[in-house]
Amino acid sequence: MTSIHEKSPQTVEAAESNAEQSKEVSTQLTGPPSERQKWYQWFAPTDTPAERRLILKLDGLIIVFVFLAYWAKVLDSSATSTAYVSGMKEDLKLYGNQLNYLNTVYMVGFITMQIPLTLLMTRCPVNYFLPAADLLWGVFTLAQYKASNVTQLYALRFFVGALGGFFFPAVQWYLGSWYKRSELSRRGAIFFIASQVGSMSSGYIQAGAYARLDGRYGIEGWRWLYIICFACTIPIAFMGLCLLPSTPEKCRSRFLTHDEILLAQERMASENREPRQPFTVPRVIQILKGWRLWVLVAFAFFFSQADGVFSNSGLSLWLKAEGYSVGSINTIATVSPAVTIVSSIICAVLSDVYNAKASLIAVTAVLNIFACVVLAIWNVPVGLKFFAFFLSGTADGIAAIIYAWANEICAHSAEERALVISAMNTIGNTFGAWLPLFVWKTVDAPRYLIGYNWTIALDVCMLLMLVVLQHFWTREQKISRS
CATH class of the missing domain: 1.20.1250.20 (MFS general substrate transporter like domains)
Known part of the structure; x- marks a missing residue:
């Protein structure tokens, strides 16, 4: 029996072969620098x-x-x-x-x-x-x-x-x-x-x-x-x-x-x-014992609750309190989902072309923190307040790349991908069903002081969890290449 620390010649050869295959796959995925996919290209040069x-x-x-x-x-x-x-x-x-x-x-x-x-x-x-x-x-x-x-x-x-x-x-x-x-x-x-x-x-x-x-x-x-x-x-x-x-x-x-x-x-x-593959009890136990399920679900919790400014109609309620007409409120409020659409497209393109998931998540969290800091202060110029409300629409712009990352991290098992992705979404919806009752109280509208500070805390925690996720993922990639 070959021990963990001592590889046989056949194992070494297999490892070298796997490393070469991994290198070939990496080249196919990213291409040489001169052949890297441009942001406006739908297909990769390879x-x-x-x-x-x-x-x-x-x-x-x-x-x-x-x-x-x-x-x-x-x-x-x-x-x-x-x-x-x-x-x-x-x-x-x-x-x-x-x-x-x-x-x-x-x-x-x-x-x-x-x-x-x-x-x-x-x-x-x-x-x-x-x-x-x-x-x-x-x-x-x-x-x-x-x-x-x-x-x-x-x-x-x-x-x-x-x-x-x-x-x-x-x-x-x-x-x-x-x-x-x-x-x-x-x-x-x-x-x-x-x-x-x-x-x-x-x-x-x-x-x-x-x-x-x-x-x-x-x-x-x-x-x-x-x-x-x-x-x-x-x-x-x-x-x-x-x-x-x-x-x-x-x-x-x-x-x-x-x-x-x-x-x-x-x-x-x-x-x-x-x-x-067959979804057996040992496979379920193996998934539960691994880091992917727990780290990704914990990360998803912070992300899923961080869009509270938009999902709790903070902008609409502020406009109503300021005396805007119903027509104006409905028109202005459409800017936030438009921002989400644009930011989703930008993040998705950059993620696919440059594999910059962690950086895009971090930048989005920082932007949301800035928006919520402005709204928590509240007594700021009207233009800055509008900007903060609109900027908070970027919070959901990273949804696609988070779930794409989960697909990539759990690639080795179709069953784990299904369990992890569904659990990530379930945990977000579970807490989203009752947390707003305590954090985004209607009586606090339109200045949701607790809600804005809660969102700042969520984004800070998301940044910390991003470090944890990146650590585990980087370590696993190194192990798979060794």
Whole structure:
């Protein structure tokens, strides 16, 4: 038996061979300095014509579907609140805290089913699982328009939350099964900004639908909101059933040739991204004993709570307190998601081209700290206050690169990738469901002094966790190369 400290000649030769392969893969990923990918280039200079055709096909088959599906889900996230003030409260006799209870039931389904459904997806053909979940989500969404009492809504909201909640981590895992490190952040950013586009467009869609459809065919306006969500979802789900490929190791697609599937498998092998394996108890124990799950989930906690300025409508409430009109508030408030979209794209491009994940995360945290320091001081020039509110929109701009990094770190195990990514998202949503009640109290609006200082502390902790994460990841890379 060869000891850990004493290698046999065969082991040395294998290590040297692995080192050479690692060096070749590294060169393929980054290329020589003269061939490094430019920020405006969609393909790397080292991509062959066959790879470029494959990448374009994957973008058309996968990215279009996940973007549209995520956009449709954001419409529903605001539909219940809009329906509540558009007649649902009176029709269903909702009083007291029943709207809060509806949101709570939704979040219970959203949070509790993220990890189980994401792990279940790794056992099933993804090209059927994701669209089927989307179809069911659309059906349960539609069923809400027929609700005659709040009890029925409670049950329906749970299933809507469960079927929609796992979509984000599931898609992040799915993207990591097809795209290389130098491609993943940009695709993740395109997927992520669908939520921002959805939040910007949902108000206009719902307002227009209520104004034009209220009473049409004897259906109240608030019920039409759920019908519209269903109508948006079903065509997208069927599109997914027709277009989506599964994962490379077991792929059957009418749009990908046999050679392209083999090329996709080779691309993932060059990234050391392992295909799916049996999800056994020893494998679960191995994942739980490793550092990746705990460090990445802890890091995700700080990141997920650091967007509180934007997610708690600090800008809108300040504008309202300053006497701005409703139209002006709605218009100005769209700047924040626009900033998130732009920062997401910039961070994704720089991350893919320069592999600068840690630097981009650090810069974003510092920018958010500056914004929150200004808002905590509060008594500053109006222009600076506007700038701080808008700057806080960059906090979510690193979402895509964080999940792309998790895909890269957990590349050796498809099951660990699924568990880690879903756990990262679950922990953020779990704490996000109740922490704002204590930190972002409505009575403190618009000067959320506790909230702004809390966000500063979160970003400082995120910077510290970034050092820890970088340490573990660098150490593991050194071990794998030795």
